[in-house]
Amino acid sequence: MSTETLTDIAVRTEDVWKIYAQEPKDVEAVRGVSMEIHEGDFMTMAGPSGSGKTTLLNMLGGLTRPTRGRIWVRDLEITALSNKELARLRLESIGFVFQAFNLLPVLSALENAEFSLVLRGVPPEERHRRVRELFDEIGLEGLEDRKPGKLSGGQQQRVAVARAVVGQPTLVLADEPTANLDSHSSAALLDTMERLNREHGTTFLFSTHDPRVVERARRRVSLVDGQIESDER
Amino acid sequence: MKPRRDDRWIWWRLAWRNLWRNRRRTFITASALAFGYLAAVTIIGIWRGMLSEMIASGTDLVTGQLQIHAPDYYPERSMYTTLGGREGIDVDELVRLTRETPGIVAASPRVHGGGLVSSGSETVAGLFMGVDPDHEVEVTRLLESPAEGRAPRAGEREILIGRGMADRLGVEVGDEVVLVAPASDGSLGNDLYRVSGMFATGMVALDGSFGILPIGSLQELMAMPEEWIHEVAATVEDPFSAPAVGDSLAVALAARGLGYPVQPRPWTVFQAQLAEYASLAGAVNFIIVGIIFIMAVFGVANTMLLGTFERRREFAVVRALGTQPGMVALTVVYEGLILGVVALAVGVLISVPVLYWLHNYPPDLSRAFGDITMLGSVWRPVLRAEYSVDGPVVSAVALLITSILSALYPAYRAVKILPADALADL
Numbered sequence: 209m210s211t212e213t214l215t216d217i218a219v220r221t222e223d224v225w226k227i228y229a230q231e232p233k234d235v236e237a238v239r240g241v242s243m244e245i246h247e248g249d250f251m252t253m254a255g256p257s258g259s260g261k262t263t264l265l266n267m268l269g270g271l272t273r274p275t276r277g278r279i280w281v282r283d284l285e286i287t288a289l290s291n292k293e294l295a296r297l298r299l300e301s302i303g304f305v306f307q308a309f310n311l312l313p314v315l316s317a318l319e320n321a322e323f324s325l326v327l328r329g330v331p332p333e334e335r336h337r338r339v340r341e342l343f344d345e346i347g348l349e350g351l352e353d354r355k356p357g358k359l360s361g362g363q364q365q366r367v368a369v370a371r372a373v374v375g376q377p378t379l380v381l382a383d384e385p386t387a388n389l390d391s392h393s394s395a396a397l398l399d400t401m402e403r404l405n406r407e408h409g410t411t412f413l414f415s416t417h418d419p420r421v422v423e424r425a426r427r428r429v430s431l432v433d434g435q436i437e438s439d440e441r
Numbered sequence: 442m443k444p445r446r447d448d449r450w451i452w453w454r455l456a457w458r459n460l461w462r463n464r465r466r467t468f469i470t471a472s473a474l475a476f477g478y479l480a481a482v483t484i485i486g487i488w489r490g491m492l493s494e495m496i497a498s499g500t501d502l503v504t505g506q507l508q509i510h511a512p513d514y515y516p517e518r519s520m521y522t523t524l525g526g527r528e529g530i531d532v533d534e535l536v537r538l539t540r541e542t543p544g545i546v547a548a549s550p551r552v553h554g555g556g557l558v559s560s561g562s563e564t565v566a567g568l569f570m571g572v573d574p575d576h577e578v579e580v581t582r583l584l585e586s587p588a589e590g591r592a593p594r595a596g597e598r599e600i601l602i603g604r605g606m607a608d609r610l611g612v613e614v615g616d617e618v619v620l621v622a623p624a625s626d627g628s629l630g631n632d633l634y635r636v637s638g639m640f641a642t643g644m645v646a647l648d649g650s651f652g653i654l655p656i657g658s659l660q661e662l663m664a665m666p667e668e669w670i671h672e673v674a675a676t677v678e679d680p681f682s683a684p685a686v687g688d689s690l691a692v693a694l695a696a697r698g699l700g701y702p703v704q705p706r707p708w709t710v711f712q713a714q715l716a717e718y719a720s721l722a723g724a725v726n727f728i729i730v731g732i733i734f735i736m737a738v739f740g741v742a743n744t745m746l747l748g749t750f751e752r753r754r755e756f757a758v759v760r761a762l763g764t765q766p767g768m769v770a771l772t773v774v775y776e777g778l779i780l781g782v783v784a785l786a787v788g789v790l791i792s793v794p795v796l797y798w799l800h801n802y803p804p805d806l807s808r809a810f811g812d813i814t815m816l817g818s819v820w821r822p823v824l825r826a827e828y829s830v831d832g833p834v835v836s837a838v839a840l841l842i843t844s845i846l847s848a849l850y851p852a853y854r855a856v857k858i859l860p861a862d863a864l865a866d867l
Contacts, residue, residue, distance in 0.1 A: 262865065266861040266864075269761070271761055271860045271861040271864075272859070272860075272861040291766065292765060292766075295760070295763050295764065295765050295766070296763065296765075297763075298761060298762065298763040299762065299763020299764075300763070302763075304761050304762065306758070306864060308754075310754060310755075310758045310864070312455070312755055312758065312759070313462070313755075314455060314458035314459055314462060315455070315458075323451075323759075323762055324762050324763060326451050327762065327763055327764060371762070
């Protein structure tokens with residue numbers, strides 16, 4: 209157990225397993241992972257395909273439930289929550305950045321970015337102000353009214369990052385965020401997220417096997433066959 | 442923090458925009474619903490038109506749509522059971538009060554009798570109806586345009602008979618016939634009457650044994666004072682409202698303090714078979730409209746389900762962002778509802794000119810099928826759509842319910858999407 213106080217710990221897992229029932233043999237995607245993610249961490253979870261990165265990320269974000277083990281986000285045990293409570297947790301405490309951007313194509317960049325604020329009931333003026341400030345900060349000014357189809361891959365991913373961080377979540381989970389980007393866009397995106405981490409203290413956990421991402425991380429966890437192989441700072 | 446109420450518009454906005462992502466598909470689906478609406482209102486309109494035509498022809502010939510008698514007139518139909526009893530009534534006053542009742546268009550007094558009609562050596566049994574020719578034409582149409590000759594005139598000893606009776610008696614227009622009928626004083630009334638005209642309805646019983654006389658002439662034959670009448674026949678604005686008009690007429694006449702009891706009988710009582718057929722036709726109508734919209738449910742649900750599968754990833758994303766499952770389902774239902782409203786607007790736009798055309802310029806199929814005799818009425822097969830409020834309203838409600846029902850299963854499927862699986866494209 210860490211010596212830090214509970215409020216310093218963004219996420220904690222205790223002997224988390226995820227087993228998929230399959231014939232002829234069950235698949236153990238995650239095997240007894242216990243770890244702590246601290247507030248302000250900028251960390252990667254690297255590993256080859258099939259090592260359990262995305263599965264672990266989904267469990268940390270409450271998108272899927274572990275077969276056994278327990279997970280806490282701050283001091284809240286999310287493995288004991290109902291589906292509705294998990295949705296509320298994701299809304300208030302977790303931000304997601306997906307490999308395929310996954311913006312809603314019928315909404316503008318601004319509407320995509322403010323989506324979680326809308327769900328939280330933030331008044332329109334307030335959420336527009338917050339998104340515009342963020343857009344200015346990450347180089348999306350002037351693109352507010354564009355639909356995702358009219359944005360480049362890098363711009364779309366920055367909108368996705370804005371959507372993930374605008375609600376000031378406890379943790380941002382980014383699953384292969386640079387996988388669909390060229391090196392220039394990847395570098396710009398990582399700059400953005402690094403700055404958000406540095407200036408706002410946003411905690412980032414990347415699932416990746418992109419060395420450019422791993423290089424930037426201040427903490428690197430390596431996952432092999434569903435188990436933590438190494439944890440370097 | 443609870444979402445503010447106005448933030449719910451995001452879901453309507455999403456539903457609206459999602460609907461127009463695939464314009465061609467939305468257009469085709471909305472068109473299917475709109476044409477379903479058109480089919481429903483047209484079928485209801487034409488059925489209602491056909492029923493109105495049947496009811497009109499079944500009641501316009503002889504009976505009228507509402508009859509007022511003494512309460513015990515039926516079933517014996519005694520000549521002595523007149524309105525007001527042996528004292529009789531102020532006929533003009535009763536007819537006037539009846540005409541003033543809302544929903545009633547015209548009213549006319551009548552006397553009924555029966556006896557024999559003879560010419561030379563030929564004699565046939567007949568039913569006689571004494572009418573006020575000037576007012577009867579506003580209630581029924583037998584006097585309106587006889588096949589030969591003209592209607593009998595008030596004050597004249599004339600009779601209008603059916604062509605079948607004329608053939609059996611071997612008489613022509615202008616010939617004289619002898620009428621023999623039981624009189625109220627116990628004697629046997631008999632007198633000569635000139636055949637003023639003939640009617641030919643195509644209904645054998647009516648054409649072969651029915652005669653119409655001026656009311657005074659029949660009263661004279663049957664030794665009845667002019668205050669004695671058996672019936673006031675009336676026609677109403679809407680045949681379907683005849684029972685309700687009858688009820689309000691009874692109340693209105695009672696309130697006037699007539700001093701004698703009356704019993705209004707709508708056509709649904711004295712033309713019970715026709716009324717049953719109208720009810721049956723209404724039920725068939727309902728079933729046809731139901732089938733139209735049930736077929737639409739499957740078509741629209743299939744299309745919406747396709748759209749839901751295409752957007753699995755988007756549903757997963759909004760779920761991942763913290764949207765409650767119920768809200769995802771509601772968005773799909775909103776899409777169905779918006780689709781229904783759009784389809785309804787299109788349906789109304791295309792239905793109005795079609796109904797207008799069918800109401801004012803109905804296709805006449807009588808050349809192909811001829812006139813149809815059915816349930817005591819002669820009916821021309823004209824596809825005339827009747828205007829009504831309930832047809833379009835019921836169809837509109839059915840369309841909106843259809844669009845919502847169509848969205849329920851796709852909404853359920855959207856809720857059942859597992860975000861992690863959908864995001865992994867599983």
